Amino acid sequence: LFVLFAHLLKLGIPHQIIHEIPFLIFFSAVVLSGIYGGLGAGLYATALSSLLADYYFIPPTHTFFKHNWHQDFKVALYALDCLTIAVLCGSLKNALDKLKLVKSGELASRRRLEAIFTTSPAAMALWTGPDLKFEMINPQYQALFGNRALLGKPFLEALPEFHDQPFAGLLQAVMETGVPYVGHEELARHASEEGGPLEDHYYDFTYVRLEDDEGGTFGVYDHAVDVTDRVLARQESEKTAAALQASVMDLEQERDLREKFVAALTHDLRTPITSAKLMAQLLERSATTPENARKAQRITASMDRADAMIRDLLDASRIKAGLSLTLKPQHCDITEVAQATMDELSLIYGDRFHFNASGPMHGVWDPTAIRRILENLATNAIKYGAADKPVMVEVSGTINELALSIKNEGSPIPADAQAGLFQLFRRSDAAEAGKQEGWGIGLSLVHGLARAHGGNVGVVSGPELGTTFWVRLRALRSEAGADQMV
Incomplete structure (x- = not known):
């Protein structure tokens, strides 16, 4: 288009003038084509303008064959100049295009950063200069100080209450050394409104030095989060704890x-x-x-x-106190001890007990301890079992090991309550609800007496099974025939 425009100028400019400047007009067309169209357009303009100049302006005109090497040299020299200019103008256009892209990218990045700066839930500020002048703040930072004017003012001038606090010194240190500072739940006392009272605020914040394009110091950036509610809540919980x-x-x-x-x-x-x-x-x-x-x-x-x-x-x-109970071992018939205990309890509770033993069982035990175990478990079975159902008491074992079990029907013991049954002064919800008398030590004593015998105690309870307390005891002194049932 530039070449055609230059050719049209030939029609409107007198021949005497155009005869002196034909190459200048077409040369300008090549320059403009290279600048606006790039290398390709410049080369195309070079070729087209060379042909038009040769055909219309270099005598003999209206022919490409001059038969004069002077005229051909002019055309060749013109084409070489235009080619050089086309390359330079094309490179210039590429450079301008790249610069335009860079500026466009920088602008987009700046807009994104400004959007983040403005919409971030954290408080952000930027200080510049030796006096730490407020260069930028986002709405969240401004909200910390209400209607107080901050932008354009030095830090301590805008917020004089910080004179006796460490923040100005921290900012200066970051500005000078470039070492970031990270604060965690640090106390800052400042007014939330112009002329307001000083209040305690706690912040998590980071001070970071920013550098300019040449690597020099530009300013200090602050990213802060108000954690006052969290700190006060923790302090209150710590006081409560x-x-x-x-x-x-x-x-x-x-x-x-x-x-x-x-x-x-x-x-x-x-x-x-x-x-x-x-x-x-x-x-x-x-x-x-x-x-x-x-x-x-x-x-x-x-x-x-x-x-x-x-x-x-x-x-x-x-x-x-974590001590073992004292036992008094002696040779005895456990069946006889158990039967006598059940007989005594039957005088109090009637014929509620069904006692079963395979026969005499002689061994070395503490008969008083076994009597106490049976009394506690049998009394519990009467208290918490079904009133119209019998309590089953069974004794079995060898001369070296004894097994006791007491079973009652009725409401089962919940699984979550079974683990604490043998703890001192622990009573089940059923015992409390039923207003049964007791101190909550009976089952603990059973457990302690069983452990003193080197044995253990446990419970099995369920809707279909009823409730069975079992006790396993070892003889206090080994005797011959340990594996023989007696």
Whole structure:
């Protein structure tokens, strides 16, 4: 198009003038074609303008065959100049196009950064110059300080309350050294409005030095998150936890004192109870009437029950202290011990018990401990089992190992409650709901006595199975025929 335009100029410019400047006009067309169209357009303009100049302006005109080497040299020289200019102009266009792309990319990147800067939920600010002048802030940063004017002002001039705080010094250090600073939950006391009171705020923030295109210092960038609510909530929870810990320690001290008191009291009570029992036995022997003898017997029985309660409390204290219970081993028939225990309980509860043993079982055990195990488990079965169903008591084993089981029908023990049954002072929800009397130490004593025998205790309970407490005990001294059933 530029070449055709140059050719049209030939029609409007007088021949005398155009005759002097034909190459100049076409040369300009090549330059413009190269600048606006690139190398390809410049080369095309070079070829076309050379042909037009040769045909229309170099005599003899209207022919490409001059038969004059001077004229052909002019055309060749013109074409070479145009070719050089076309290459230069094409390169210039490529450079301009690349520059345009770079500027366009920089503009797009800047817009993206500005969008991030503006919409980020974090507070962002940029300071420049030795006096740390606010160059940029986003809405979230401005919101931290309400309506206070920040942009264009030095840091300490805009926020004078920071004079006595470390932030200005930190910014200067980052500006000078280039080493980023990361703050975690740092306290900043500042006003949220112009003229407002100073308030405590906590921030997670990062100061980073930014450099210009030449590698020099441009400014310091701040990325901050207000974590005041989180810090205050944690501080409150820590205070609550500390208060709870103090309460727990107080309760533990109170419990320890109570346990020591109970241990001391129960120990001291045994002496007067023993004396009272001896006196009751003397009264029974010297009674002059059957009625007085029966009264003395009831006193003795009451003293025995009180002594048993004291013994249970003392043993519970030993279990709590992690000590093993003391046993008194002796050779005995376990079947006879169990039968006597069931007979005594039947006097209280009637014929609720169905006792089953394969025969005499002799071995070395603590008969008193086994009696206590049976009494506790059988009493529990009566308390919590179905009132119209029997309680099954079974004794089996060898001279070196004994198995006891007590089964009752009725509501099963929930699985989540079974694990805590043998802990001291732990009572099941069913016991609490049924308002059954008890201290919550019976099953703990059973467990402690079983462990003292080198054995164990457990429970199986379900809607179809009923509830069965089982006990496994080892003989306290080995005897011959350990694997023989007796």
